[in-house]
Amino acid sequence: MAGFKGGWLGKILRINLSTGRVSVQGIDEHYAMKFIGGRGFAVEILWNEVKGVDPLSPDNKFIVATGPLTGLFLPSSGKVVVAAKSPLTYGYGDGNIGSMISARLKMAGYDAIVVEGRASKPSYIYIDSETIKIFGARDLWGRGAIETDVILRERHGDSVGTLVIGPAGENLVRFATTISEFGRAGGRPGMGAVMGSKNLKAIVVDGWKDIPVAYPDKLSELMYEAIKKLKESPQYDFWVRQGTMATIEWSQTNCVLPAFNFSEGVFEQYDKISGETMEKFYKVFRKGCFSCPMPCGNISKNKTGKYPGTWAELDYENVGMLGSNLGIGDMNAVIKLNLLADDLGLDTISAGGVIGFAIEAFKRGILPRELVGNVKLEWGDDSTVIQLMEMIAYRKGLGDLLAEGTRKVAEKLGGEAHKIAMHVKGLEISAYDCHTAPGMALAYGTSPIGAHHKDAWFIAWELKMGRDVVSREKVRKLIEMQRIRGGLFETFTVCRLPWIELGFPLNYYEKFFEAVTGIKATLNEFYEVADRIYNLMRAYWIREYTLMGVKWSRQMDYPPGKWFEEPTTKGPLAGSKINREVYDKLLSWYYEERGWDEDGVPRKSTLAKYGLSEVAAELEKHLKLTP
Ligand code: PTT
Ligand code: SF4
Secondary structure, X not given: OOOOOOOOOOEEEEXXXXXXXXEEEEOXXXXXXXXXXXXXXXXXXXHHHOOOOOOOOOOOOEEEEOOOOOOXXXXXXXXXXXXXXXXXXXXXXXXXXXXXXXXXXXXXXXXXXXXXXXXXXXXXEEEEOOXXXXXXXXXXXXXXXXXXXXXXXXXXXXXXXXXXXXXXXXXXXXXXXXXXXXXXXXXXXXXXXXXXXXXXXXEEEEOOOOOOOOOHHHHHHHHHHHHHHHHOOOOHHHHHHHHHHHXXXXXXXXXXXXXXXXXXXXXXXXXXXXXXXXXXXXEEEEEOOOOOOOOOEEEEEOOOOOOOOOEEEEOHHXXXXXXXXXXXXXXXXHHHHHHHHHHHOEOHHXXXXXXXXXXXXXXXXXXXXXXXXXXXXXXOOXXXXXXXXHHHHOOOOHHHHHOXXXXXXXXXXXHHXXXXXOEEOOEXXXXXXXXXXXXXXXXXXXXXXXXXXXXXXXXXXXXXXXXOOOOHHHHHHHHHHHHHHHHHHHHHOOOOHHXXXXXXXOHHHHHHHHHHHOOOOOHHHHHHHXXXXXXXXXXXXXXXHHHOOOOXXXXXXXXXXXXXXXOOOOOOOOOOOOOHHHHHHHHHHHXXXXXXXXXXXXXXXXXXXXXXXXXXXXXXXXXXXXX
């Protein structure tokens, strides 16, 4: 644990699947404090080691990274970041998954794993506190993610941590995700495809060692205090009953529930797929991540009606994108689709996004019949969505095209297709329609992995501040959210929901950090790390795009034309669309606040301010930086 009093273990495990070589890289306190963990470690590794490569080639690296609090008995500390250069966006890609692999990895003695190369045959990695093995996985290849997880647990014990892929990852679907514990998913921008490209079916970790902690007594005192605080929250009971599913009603009320490929912000049948409907008729039990006192996993089952006996873990994004966005107002169908996505290893958001795009493009005559074949593309038709999800995962017929993701399909179709292709930087938009919310559109536009709400679920703030408010204050608030959500939580790799949903005070993370690592640091210092990482992620995108011959410009940070040009037609805010000048003004303020130029490229002085002068020097080999 060279130099560390606790929290970090000082070891990054490197496994090269081409050569079978295993090595351990040491990290010191300077490095740990500069990047903290999770996404911080991931982007540093990708910047230095993954340059100009095809994301599906052996030269890409698949990273699983924890943070200093991971695996300790602190509220909601069972999360882990999975990252790689994205085969969907060709930029920086990551996801955050709640899985026992987070804790088991720390207990095996490592802060992170970096998987390099490509195995010559289907394989899986097994790690425990003593050994690292690479096993053949021919018997698992082709199996669903859920069945694979069951088999691995029978083989290695039920308490292991797992990360697996389904057929979508094996077949290199560009939005294949990783799956764990039958209903957790992480790595929207194709992290499952990166595993598949390495012939890697799964990673199984079974560490049991104690994780060193600087001040254990202080930590256990804080843990009890925090749990008490969470359970006393007035929102606690409702949260554990509905979790993120309560957002369906909230989004409908606020006209941001995506419907018909983000053409509308309301859906007539929302109540059939709402949190209340789930709670009353479908939920059978609740499940949580490791060390979570506020479990939000809604395990829901079709007790009667269509697809009887089918169960899945429901979350807002899944239901919004596979339900309302496809015109499906039937919870039985949504449960079936959710389970199918988990088993195939498809990201629900991108699957719902690309299928919604295909239906709309076909109806508008943009997607020609010869590419569609005999698939019946209609809103609200779950049997077609089932068919398409399978065709995508196995890359058959139209599915082979859709497996490339919305951006590539729109590029192939040409003409007006780009206007209704609902993505930013290649990542399909998660479940908030922004016709009425320019600030939330800016959050999607500037998210460092493409259009995902992870870094800034700004919509709630925007409603508080006023949708029509166009101010620097709004932009500053968005950046503050990105620092907390995309910086603090993604480097500590702990769940952000205690803070957002139950109002858990942020200053506790200073206290946890000190008790665990022995280092006193303030939130402002963590936000400075967040800014460093944001600049490095941005530099990564710019370098990789420049190397592909694509000139970086502010257009990269624009949401699709539909939100600017095609107003909504339903609900109390019918007729809404975003004003392009307003968006541009917000974007320019955003760049100024971040210290980036008018094209969204970090200035040389900004990179220097965050200790990234070497990054500036490298970028300058490819383009001219503003001083
Ligand atoms: C996340 C994205 C989300 S965000 C959802 S539901 W959400 C979708 N879930 C999918 C799924 O399930 N199956 C599937 N095949 N694809 C899916 N794609 C979608 O992926 C998630 C919770 C949730 S539920 C949210 S908001 C919070 N996200 C956190 C985050 O990002 N960081 C953090 N520090 N804490 C968070 N806490 C919450 O965790 P991605 P999970 Mg996920 C079935 O992975 O790539 O980041 O995309 O992690 O373990 O499922 O928990 O309304
Ligand atoms: Fe996992 Fe939900 Fe707990 Fe967060 S609140 S750690 S997502 S169970």
